[in-house]
Amino acid sequence: MARIIAVCGATGNQGGSVAKLLLRYPDLYRVRALTRDPQSAAAQQLVQLGAEVVQADLTVTLNVKEALRGCWGVFGVTNFYDSKIKDDPGSEEQQGKNLVDAALDNGVECFVWSTLPSSEKLSGGRLISRVYEGKHHVDGYILEKNLPAVFLYTGNFYENLVYRSHMTYDRERDVLEFRQPIIKETTELAMLYVQKDLSAVTKAIFDHWDGRKDELNHQYLYVANARVAPRDVLASVKKLTGKEGTYHVIPTTGVPDRDIMFRLYNETGMYGIKVLPDENISKLGVEMHGVDDFVKEVLAPHLGLPLL
Template sequence: MAKRILVTGATGNQGGSVAKFLLEYPDKYKVRVLTRNPESDAAKWLAQQGAEVVKGDLTDASTLDAAFSDCWGAFVVTNFYDATIKDDPASEEQQGRNAALAAQRAGVSCFIWSTLPSSVEISKGEVCCEIYEGKHRVDGFIRDEIKFDAAVFVYTGNFYENMVLRGHVVKTDDGKGIEFRQPVIQQDTTLHMVWVEKDLSGITKAIFDNWDERKEQLRYEHLCAMDAVHTPREICEVIQRVTGLPTKYVVLPTTGNAQRDIMFTLYNKTGTYPGVVLPDQKVLDLGVQLHGLEQFVKERLVPHLGLG
């Protein structure tokens, strides 16, 4: 019998990628997606693909018991870029707590929480980024306070998709070159990268696939959902090699948001995950085949730039 999985953030990049991938396996998984707006185009599209769309809000705990009811598994992500919480990153922490408590009450067997490490710990006290700290505190809440033993944690990296979805990579005005534009991040900063659409979704499914047999091994583990470490300089080199067009890195002065600027300053000081070597052996042991930068550039970036 197919297992029901609740996916939050399903109209965004992380949750959407997980929901779409699981929908390809209807014999194994039934997908339920949580959204504040079931009438959105993204929610309607997911419904057309076979997802059960339920209305709810991670900020409103009263809407969550019904959403998690009868679910074997859950993939939960909160989104700092959500317009409703953009100026209040602490809200993300409350959303994570609300979700974990509701999943525990519902008896969810496998709860995957998309999270980040402590910025204070990895920077040895130099940087405190609330985007990081809120998610990290939810880890401790799940593991140490409510002792929700169905949980496993997934660390996400810098998204390849940002080159497309956030317009970081563009052709120059004359069409003869390419610029990779990012705020604050320096060209030799080390970024642990992930192709969310292919690899976060694949890792999530692999955790669900293996949970019943390997939950004692996976419980409370942090799995790195990333394939490799690249600097912006290296990314430009790959783009230039694939496209044949000169590619320049441009550092923009600010993101326009103080917490995001702090986050990118953290990257410059420490890299995204100091000392972490990729790929993560725990991920490879699940049988996941990861996808890399050059493939992303060929399959997603080149068509996006109209160069295919």
């Protein structure tokens, strides 16, 4: 019998990638897509693909508990851009804990949690971003409650080049313009192709859970292919399309906690000296994708640039 997987943020980038991949395997998984607005176009698209879409607000305890009823697995994520979190950053931690409590109450057997390490620890207390700390504190809560879980340290998303319009093409000048807040041209970020790799890693965890639970339980997986600087992205675009580009640093994201996060990247990098791709992801049989893959498959078509 197909197992029910609750997918948080199913109409967003992370959750959407997981939901769409699992929906391709109806003999194995039934997707329960959690969203605040089941009538949205993105939610209705998931219905057309075969998902059960349910209304769920992670700030409402009973709402979350009901949404997870009967679920074998959960993909859990909180969204800092959620208006409730932007207005109250402490809400992100509480949303995560509400999700953990609901998973415990419903006997969820495999909980996959998208998270980040402690910015306070990484920076020696100099740079504390609630974007990081809220998710990190939920890790501790999962361990305290002994919920069966796997932690995913996600990389910086290639998709933000498109979704946040970081890169544009000026046809009149025939030049690419890459604008990004705070990040220096030489800062190497651990990069993740969400639609291809976050979804594949999550499915692999669910696929292997029965046989490798003892190994996977409470393991941290670094879901990023490589460390890539903005200048490397521009070099990839030039190699594949022939187009030159310029990089511009924007002074702020407009959100103080995200500014701190990007300053942390400039000063400490992402994930220290961890070798990428993570050997433990390779053991799951997942082959990660890199900058050239994203440029060919998504960025160049988005910009209207033919490949060489």
